[in-house]
Amino acid sequence: MRISAFLPLALAITPALAGPAAYGLCQSGCAGVAMACYAAGGATWGATLGASAPATIVACNAAFGTCSATCAALLLAPTL
Secondary structure (H helix, E strand, O other): OOHHHHHHHHHHOOOEOOHHHHHHHHHHHHHHHHHHHHHHOOOOOOOOOHHHOOHHHHHHHHHHHHHHHHHHOOOOOOEO
Protein backbone atom coordinates (compact mmCIF):
# COMPACT_ATOMS: atom_id res chain seq x y z
CA MET A 1 0.00 0.00 0.00
CA ARG A 2 1.05 3.52 -0.53
CA ILE A 3 1.96 5.73 2.41
CA SER A 4 -0.09 8.57 0.96
CA ALA A 5 -3.24 6.56 1.69
CA PHE A 6 -2.47 6.52 5.42
CA LEU A 7 -1.24 10.10 5.77
CA PRO A 8 -4.69 11.77 6.12
CA LEU A 9 -5.70 9.18 8.71
CA ALA A 10 -2.49 9.66 10.68
CA LEU A 11 -2.99 13.42 10.73
CA ALA A 12 -6.62 13.10 11.82
CA ILE A 13 -6.02 10.93 14.90
CA THR A 14 -3.42 13.02 16.71
CA PRO A 15 -4.30 13.80 20.33
CA ALA A 16 -5.54 17.23 21.31
CA LEU A 17 -3.24 19.30 23.48
CA ALA A 18 -5.13 21.06 26.23
CA GLY A 19 -2.00 21.43 28.30
CA PRO A 20 -1.90 25.24 28.40
CA ALA A 21 -5.50 25.42 29.63
CA ALA A 22 -4.91 22.72 32.24
CA TYR A 23 -1.71 24.48 33.32
CA GLY A 24 -3.55 27.77 33.79
CA LEU A 25 -6.30 26.14 35.84
CA CYS A 26 -3.76 24.32 37.97
CA GLN A 27 -1.76 27.51 38.64
CA SER A 28 -4.97 29.34 39.57
CA GLY A 29 -5.77 26.62 42.08
CA CYS A 30 -2.28 26.79 43.54
CA ALA A 31 -2.50 30.57 43.90
CA GLY A 32 -5.90 30.35 45.59
CA VAL A 33 -4.66 27.84 48.13
CA ALA A 34 -1.50 29.89 48.70
CA MET A 35 -3.58 33.01 49.37
CA ALA A 36 -5.66 31.12 51.93
CA CYS A 37 -2.48 29.78 53.53
CA TYR A 38 -0.93 33.26 53.76
CA ALA A 39 -4.13 34.73 55.17
CA ALA A 40 -4.31 31.98 57.79
CA GLY A 41 -0.69 32.71 58.68
CA GLY A 42 -1.45 36.42 59.08
CA ALA A 43 0.67 37.58 56.15
CA THR A 44 -0.11 40.26 53.60
CA TRP A 45 0.34 39.44 49.92
CA GLY A 46 3.30 41.32 48.49
CA ALA A 47 4.99 42.07 51.81
CA THR A 48 8.64 41.03 51.88
CA LEU A 49 9.77 39.42 55.09
CA GLY A 50 13.04 37.86 53.92
CA ALA A 51 14.89 35.84 56.53
CA SER A 52 12.53 37.01 59.28
CA ALA A 53 9.52 35.20 57.79
CA PRO A 54 7.60 33.03 60.26
CA ALA A 55 7.74 29.27 59.78
CA THR A 56 4.11 29.16 58.66
CA ILE A 57 4.81 31.53 55.76
CA VAL A 58 7.93 29.59 54.78
CA ALA A 59 5.79 26.44 54.73
CA CYS A 60 3.21 28.21 52.54
CA ASN A 61 5.97 29.24 50.13
CA ALA A 62 7.32 25.69 49.97
CA ALA A 63 3.86 24.25 49.33
CA PHE A 64 3.17 26.85 46.64
CA GLY A 65 6.45 26.01 44.91
CA THR A 66 5.70 22.30 44.99
CA CYS A 67 2.20 22.85 43.63
CA SER A 68 3.50 25.08 40.83
CA ALA A 69 6.15 22.54 39.89
CA THR A 70 3.50 19.84 39.70
CA CYS A 71 1.48 22.03 37.34
CA ALA A 72 4.43 22.24 34.96
CA ALA A 73 3.85 18.61 33.99
CA LEU A 74 0.39 19.54 32.71
CA LEU A 75 1.72 22.08 30.24
CA LEU A 76 2.70 19.50 27.63
CA ALA A 77 0.40 16.67 28.68
CA PRO A 78 -1.77 15.40 25.82
CA THR A 79 -5.47 15.03 26.53
CA LEU A 80 -7.99 13.04 24.55
